[in-house]
Amino acid sequence: MRRKLVVGNWKMHGSIAANRTLLEKVVAGVYTCYHADFAVCVPYPYIAQTQILLTGSNVCWGAQNLCSTRDGASTGAVSPAMLTDFGCTHAIIGHSERRNLFHETDDTAAARFNAAREAGLVPIFCMGESAEERESDWTEYIVGRQLDSILRRFGPQALSNAVLAYEPLWAIGSDKAATPEQAQEVHAFIRNRIARCDAKIAQEVRILYGGSVTPANAAQLFAMPDIDGGLIGRASLSAEEFVPICLAANDRCVRSNIHRFEGHDAPIAASA
Incomplete structure (x- = not known):
């Protein structure tokens, strides 16, 4: 079974004081949760502070971007090795x-x-369509094209230590998340497209949903068979919102493990 993963994307937010308060609350909130994985991706200036605060916890940390070259005359860029x-x-x-x-x-x-x-980092590769593209029924074309930029250039094996994230542009930063059914439909499309190249990797790769995930909708989203967690933006800036989302992912993994242990093959209902 694929472990759920919840990643906080702080975007261009943070301060030394606020970061400490937030991360201490997050660590305290998830320290007994070992059935799912958690990470925060922070602005470059705060990576060192984040390392200090999260070392020894069950929360990983990362960056929101990087340069594709190892070093050189690229003013303002940050290389993978620096991360x-x-x-x-x-x-x-x-x-x-x-x-x-x-x-x-x-x-x-x-x-x-x-x-x-x-460089040994886990890339979280984002894909998604705009509102206009969805209304024009171009979702699969846009998402498929973005995914194919990896598959055609590097092959499906490149996804064996990677994470994918479906983030519809029309849901990011809004109060209009995709319904669990809408998100599941695109996640299934992504997994099936990978399966055309390699069925094993398609079953193993984790695909996150991002776009207005909240404590209120996280459990239903994470109950979908092809949604393996969330890439969380706005809600990751508040421990009172981010921790319950992490708990929902951990709880879903616990439920799935119990379900498998009892010998049931049918998926657990989204409302469970």
């Missing part, structure tokens, strides 16, 4: 805000995905 120097385990790649605000492309995202993987 691993500070204990980072994850890096968000290809987030829609990077694509839209900083004009990153499928090709540059794929290059950074591979650079993260080669």
Whole structure:
């Protein structure tokens, strides 16, 4: 069974004082949760502080981007090795805000995905469609094209130590999350597309949902068979919201393990 994973994406938020308060509450809130995995991806200036505060806990840390080259004359860039120097385990790649605000492309995202993987980081590769693209029934075309930038260039094996994230642009930062059924439909599409290349990797790769995940909807989203956790933006800035989402992921893994132990093959209902 795939373990659930919950990743906080702080985006361009944080301060030394606020970070300490938030992370101490998160660590205290999830310290007995060992059935799911947790991480926070923080702005570059706070990675060292995050390392100090999270070392020895069951919460990993990472970055929100990286450069695809190892070193050189790239003013303002941060290499994968710089991140691993500070204990980072994850890096968000290809987030829609990077694509839209900083004009990153499928090709540059794929290059950074591979650079993260080669450095031993777990890339969290983001995909998603805009509201206009969904209304035009282009969701599968857009998400498939973004996924294919990895599959065609590096093959399905590149996903063996990676995480995918479906983040519909129309749900990010809004109060309009995809319904569990809408999210599941796209997650299943992603997994089936990978299965055309490698069925084993398709079953093993974790696919997160991101876009207005809250304590109120997390359990239902995580109950879907192809949703393996969440990439959490706004709610990750509050321990009072982020911890319950983490607990929902941990609880879903516990329920799934009990269900498997009892010998049931049918999926647990979303309302359970």
